[in-house]
Amino acid sequence: MSKTVFITGATGYIGGQVLYELLSSPIDFKINALVRTQAKADLLVKRTNGKVNPVLGNLDDLSIIKEQVSASDIVINTANVDHVPSAEILADALIAKQSETILIHTSGTSVIGDAVTEKNSASTKVYSDIYNIDEINSLPLEQPHRPVDKIVLEIEEKNPKTKVAIVSPSNIVGVSNGYDNTISIQIPFLIRNSIKNKKTWSVYSGDYIWSHIHIKDLGEIYALILNGFLEKKDIPHGRNGYYFGSYGGLKDEKVTTKPSEIEHTWRSVSDRVAELLYEKKIVPTKEVAELNYEEIVQLTGDEFGPKYIGTNSRSRGDNAVKIGFKPKYSSIEDYWKRVEEDVEYVLKE
Ligand SMILES: NC(=O)c1ccc[n+]([C@@H]2O[C@H](COP(=O)([O-])OP(=O)(O)OC[C@H]3O[C@@H](n4cnc5c(N)ncnc54)[C@H](OP(=O)(O)O)[C@@H]3O)[C@@H](O)[C@H]2O)c1
Incomplete structure (x- = not known):
């Protein structure tokens, strides 16, 4: 039925x-x-x-x-x-x-x-x-x-x-x-607002881990x-x-302050986005600006902005x-390819 x-x-x-x-x-x-x-x-x-x-x-x-x-x-x-x-x-x-x-x-x-x-x-x-x-x-x-x-x-x-x-x-x-929309929120948000900022940024040090x-x-x-x-x-x-x-x-996972193979730090994402945008001559430097809470709200116009890439969530x-989930795309290499893909996607918007 x-x-x-x-x-x-x-x-x-x-x-x-x-x-x-x-x-x-x-x-x-x-x-x-x-x-x-x-x-x-x-x-x-x-x-x-x-x-x-x-x-x-x-x-x-x-x-x-x-x-x-x-x-x-x-x-x-x-x-x-x-x-x-x-x-x-x-x-x-x-x-x-x-x-x-x-x-x-x-x-x-x-x-x-x-x-x-x-x-x-x-x-x-x-x-x-x-x-x-x-x-x-x-x-x-x-x-x-x-x-x-x-x-x-x-x-x-x-x-x-x-x-x-x-x-x-x-x-x-x-x-x-x-x-209709086929792209995610967090990394495209960083990319769009880095272009707007003319420099890629992190929330403070960006040294926070997410899965x-x-x-x-x-x-x-x-x-x-x-x-x-x-x-x-x-x-x-x-x-x-x-x-x-x-x-x-x-x-038998041994948890440390380093991300495991199914995680990343937001700083490493900012660093990679900075490299990619610099290579494409979209921003004038590979450096990442460490912005504070208020600066990010002001830049992005989004009260939730700092929370997208400024917390730990492991x-x-x-x-x-x-229940039988067998991932097909879980390698860390795949993750970094997807970051590149997001940059390409946002640049075409
Ligand atoms: N993407 C992520 O990484 C992620 C991770 C965890 C949780 N989430 C949460 O999951 C939700 C969906 O995320 P998403 O990435 O799929 O976002 P999205 O691409 O922006 O899609 C949101 C969808 O919900 C519809 N919608 C939004 N507000 C509505 C409302 N008031 N009434 C009726 N429909 C409404 C949108 O319709 P329109 O097409 O008309 O805009 C669209 O179909 C969000 O709340 C997000 O915070 C997202």
Whole structure:
């Protein structure tokens, strides 16, 4: 029997990859996608050969969210992950539902990020989505993404007929198989604002460690979770269903202040972007400017700007490995190729 999917953010980077996974599945999903404008609706219909039914609206149209969630077997959220009112109405609708529903919500590993300060440096704190799950489930509400995570993680306890998973991506890289925006946030943000600044920059020293993942590997994690739920496999769900979108399964890992082969420092990204932009004669120097919090907010016009590349966030996606995730793009060489690709992509914009 065909399953009805309601997806938000389908014209976006993550949502586009997730939509690609849905359309590549042997299962004949009936897909309803929330889109903000008629132009985006037309574009999505055209690029998917009419396989997606656009639903015109946005996350503030709470009656549309409620109606779609109530009528769907599967809900996948990849639009603004900090939108509390839509998360609240989503939770209300799911808690009230009598039929079985699958919810896959998106978050982000800024949720485990530390403070942006001049004194900060590379941390040895690593979070596994299996071994540190209690800590993740009790993160303070002040952490980015945590208010919505908390709402979503309480749904299953209130209605066990809904199976809930959160995918929390680390730094995503690579061009996606999506249908509109196919490029990520963090590194393109650095590149665009380095061009604007006429010099590549870091947040203070930039010596902070993050995990990363290729967008196509991330898409596979969504597909594995969805298939696991549909096949009624005993996969982590509810409060245990927190899936970092990062590589995991490292055996006997010895954590130091140096990044492992599935991580990078933001300083090394700034250094590489500086080299690439200098080689292309876009900036006059290979030097990286160490900017402070206020300078970055001013340069980028984004209050969240310093947090994109100014914290430590070392995550281990052990749950994905547990459900059979086999990454295809996890080598560090691949990561640096994707940084080059981002520079090329931004320069063509
Ligand atoms: N990219 C990353 O590395 C990363 C990592 C972790 C978490 N995240 C989070 O995941 C979310 C999606 O990221 P992304 O990289 O896929 O971003 P994106 O490419 O900008 O896509 C966002 C999508 O959500 C839609 N959208 C945004 N606000 C909406 C609203 N109020 N109502 C309806 N639709 C709305 C956009 O529609 P339009 O096409 O109309 O703009 C687009 O389809 C963001 O909240 C982001 O912070 C991203």
